[in-house]
Amino acid sequence: MLDLVAWERSLQNHRLISAVSYGQMVTPGTLNNGSKTTYGFGLAIGELGGRRKIGHGGGINGFQTELDYFPDDSLTVVVLVNTEGSNPSRIADRLARAALGLVAPAVKDLPLGEHTFVASFDENVRLVFDVTGATAAAFTLYQGGMAQRAARVAGP
Helix, strand or coil, X not given: CHHHHHHHHHHHCCCCCCHHHHHHHCCCCECCCCCECCECCCCEEEEECCEEEXXXXXXXXXXXXXXXXXXXXXXXXXXXXXXXXXCHHHHHXXXXXXXXXXXXXXXXXXXXXXXXXXXXXXXXXXXEEEXXXXXXXXXXXXECCEEEEEECCCCC
């Protein structure tokens, strides 16, 4: 795992690629409709407990990985698993929370109130609805340190 930490540090210290290229990797993209993504040129940009997080996960043939870097805290978390059904992103979040002294959000059954719902299988998977009056105008899915927003569209 130390070689992956060295790889990540070499990327962000511009020993492998230029500062401009790294900047593109960690800058969220913009879609044709103008909305922002949570992905740059190769890395996911998110947060955990209000801390900036840059990372990427992956998997092939029974192996799964997660590498997360917290630039403001100079913390790198690497998780490598070879067990089906493992969740390296969830494990990485728990390790990062422990290292950074962050408290995990309390799960109260499934709804947390304030139009927020948490998945029973992973406290880091949340749906937060934007409600105006009695109508949800949009929702945001938080999963794997990333946020994906979806707005209500007019019916057929």
